[in-house]
Amino acid sequence: MxxxxxxxxxxxxxxxxxxxxxxxxxxxxxxxxxxxxxxxxxxxxxxxxxxxxxxxxxxxxxxxxxxxxxxxxxxxxxxxxxxxxxxxxxxxxxxxxxxxxxxxxxxxxxxxxxxxxxxxxxxxxxxxxxxxxxxxxxxxxxxxxxxxxxxxxxxxxxxxxxxxxxxxxxxxxxxxxxxxxxxxxxxxxxxxxxxxxxxxxxxxxxxxxxxxxxxxxxxxxxxxxxxxxxxxxxxxxxxxxxxxxxxxxxxxxxxxxxxxxxxxxxxxxxxxxxxxxxxxxxxxxxxxxxxRRGRPRSRAVVDAPTAPRPGTDGTEGSNGTGGEGPDGAAGAVGGSSDDARDDTRDDTVVRSSLGAAGDGVARTGAAGEALGPEALSTGTVTVDPTPADRTDAPSAGSRPVARDDTD
Known part of the structure; x- marks a missing residue:
């Protein structure tokens, strides 16, 4: 050949x-x-x-x-x-x-x-x-x-x-x-x-x-x-x-x-x-x-804005969303200057509109009753109305506390 x-x-x-x-x-x-x-x-x-x-x-x-x-x-x-x-x-x-x-x-x-x-x-x-x-x-x-x-x-x-x-x-x-x-x-x-x-x-x-x-x-x-x-x-x-x-x-x-x-x-x-x-x-x-084997494998990306947080200048901030947090929840929301100081704690804040009663704040940890995972994932939080004749009704100016439906 x-x-x-x-x-x-x-x-x-x-x-x-x-x-x-x-x-x-x-x-x-x-x-x-x-x-x-x-x-x-x-x-x-x-x-x-x-x-x-x-x-x-x-x-x-x-x-x-x-x-x-x-x-x-x-x-x-x-x-x-x-x-x-x-x-x-x-x-x-x-x-x-x-x-x-x-x-x-x-x-x-x-x-x-x-x-x-x-x-x-x-x-x-x-x-x-x-x-x-x-x-x-x-x-x-x-x-x-x-x-x-x-x-x-x-x-x-x-x-x-x-x-x-x-x-x-x-x-x-x-x-x-x-x-x-x-x-x-x-x-x-x-x-x-x-x-x-x-x-x-x-x-x-x-x-x-x-x-x-x-x-x-x-x-x-x-x-x-x-x-x-x-x-x-x-x-x-x-x-x-x-x-x-x-x-x-x-x-x-x-x-x-x-x-x-x-x-x-x-x-x-x-x-x-x-x-x-x-x-x-x-x-x-x-x-x-x-x-790290067996530990939670967080794939979340924290993409927070670089500007100062709403409310840190003493004015009331409007609600806004940031990037996805480490726990997979939605981004942070703005609040008043008092709330901005509270946000430094290691607790999760979820704000919902309560009409004339004002903004409701649900917190996990020492600030209130813990939110269940279902409520956090769906964002469905209800507020326990406080009757006028309740002896433990909040005083004037206080905020009502949101509670989880799963409690």
Missing amino acids: SLAGVTRLPAAIPSPPQGVWYVGPLPVRAYALFIICGIVLAVWWGGRRLTARGGRRGVVTDIAVFAVPFGLIGGRLYHVITDNELYFRPGRNPWRAFAIWDGGLGIWGAIALGAVGAYLGCRRYGISFAAFADAVAPGVVAAQAIGRLGNYFNQELFGSPSSLPWALEVFVRTPGGVPGTQALCGPAGSAPEFPTQYVKAVPEILCGTYQPTFLYELLWDLAVAALLIWADRRFRLGAGQVFWLYVAGYTAGRGWIEMLRIDTANHFLGLRINVFTSIALFLVAVVVLVA
Whole structure:
């Protein structure tokens, strides 16, 4: 049987022809483009999920204004701290630590500081941080997968030499390109120099083929995203469980993938620092998931307005609804300044119109008789009228107390 004309499969993943393009004097880098695409996906997908849980449309974009800058700063800080020899050794240019466009973002720093920014945004817009984290977790890990394509164009984060059909071609690049490539390809200074843009070198100086660890992590991230969606739909996860499942799933893969990499990194006890970070975070995530097993899984989104509460300025506020509360009940209603002070208690206030008798207030806790779950869910509350000849009739100016029909 003749194989003439049959296209042969490549013996390795080809190296990208270039990783930067120029629009006039402005460089457009593939690494930055994929990072931006990942952020857009995470915000869009997280917004859809939070809206489906009761959140206000567009609030994820508002919170991203806080989270994204914090995440980028945190990711760069983590990279520079853990790989400080790339920037602060003799002969290195320390100002390159600010060259984020050349690659180098540590996911742990990005998640940690990004979470701080997201928390501040959630506080600003009255959103439950746990509900927000659950909503954006699948999008975040999918964004990480997209970001790994930037590593491909930068020819970085590869593993040990390999002859596998999916091994990655690695070529010599400029000294300012991928840290550590010169050492992998031969003695420093032995390779010829090329233009500053990322352009693939001629085949004669091919370094070899290596494990495409960026591709392994890309596929693992997509699998974790699918796991989160399935588990959330199957078990109705809440109260931060989706987020911690993301942490556990991602770190389980990152740990073994990290051990395949051979790029420059700090080690401790013979292992890369990121391996210990993965193990520690995996254990924390598992402990949190186990501790929350069997507890109520609140999926509520608190979307309270940021303006001052009606009535806090001393005037009577009109009834208005806010976002869904943690208990699934309707949002808060306004009241007088006295009621605004009462609302600071941990009791539920349900106001109904009582005509000429004034507003009736039903409270749970010490303020009055407890409302049953049926009354809270249906909103049917009746008022026990107080006859004029009752000896326990309220004095003038007092409010009648609403009672639950189920009592």
